[in-house]
Amino acid sequence: MSIINVVDVEATCWEGNPPPGQPNEIIEIGLTVVDLAAGVRTARHGILVRPQRSRVSPFCTELTGLTQAEVDTGLTFAQACKALAAEHDAGRRPWVSWGDYDRNQFMRQCGAAGVEYPFSQDHTNAKVVFTESHGLRKRPGMAQALEIAGLPLEGRHHRGEDDAWNIAALVLHLRDRGDWVSAGRS
Template structure:
């Protein structure tokens, strides 16, 4: 009996050390949460999830803006592993799923991974192409406007689940959007 290899969309959403007053330059932002889901390309169900807080090293104290935006507490990151341990766990998880394609809402997540991997001298963990679901959503609607993830859910008549700007919840919501646009295209 031949075993069929599953193919997955690896949908990732990152949260980072944000500030709204310029005290943390863009090039010094660090990932503080990886939220990811494996969306099965055959069943359109989430087969597995990954969530990991990460302890920042450049700007160790979260700004009040960051905490208010993400609901991630200082204690969450203080008790978390540093980047190298966290990204190693993440890499081990993603490579337990064959033939995955890295996807995110926009290009921010890809750029942040590249930046953090370079800073920590860790090889970029994705060997696949990158799909920008934000762009695909605009193409699906036939518009040039770029939607935020929450706006896209509203546009589709889908309720946002969980906490907006929490990596794992946003990854789940992005998976819901992608399932909707991909299955509508196919039907």
């Protein structure tokens, strides 16, 4: 399939340990649609998600730019998962993230909230593919990978919508090198 979703999430976070009773919860889902055959990013989306059991800390705001007031205007997690399925064909389309955090966070949060997992099982960890493609010993963060690839970081790092857009550029870089194989590589 030549159309894929590139996904990046931001979640509540703290400088140290989370406050008692406050788990990490997704507060933004960034999604970029990529047409691998045409070699282009065709759409970018940002979905704000209202956390139910945690609050956006000052550290989290500093990192992501997102405030509690902003995420309070977002969808519930269940609504966001339904939107991913209905509007972005997430249940059928292959999807990509940078590392396994995003996939694992969705699985944890879906389990905890009793919400159906919105994505297909066809997931590719782009960080693994990039590391292999460039013959690196350590897996780089997204910003470092952009530097290695000679690509600019567009937008704000640690904003889901912008990070998904940048990860999509890395996927296209790998495609252009002949190293992109989307088939559930995690």
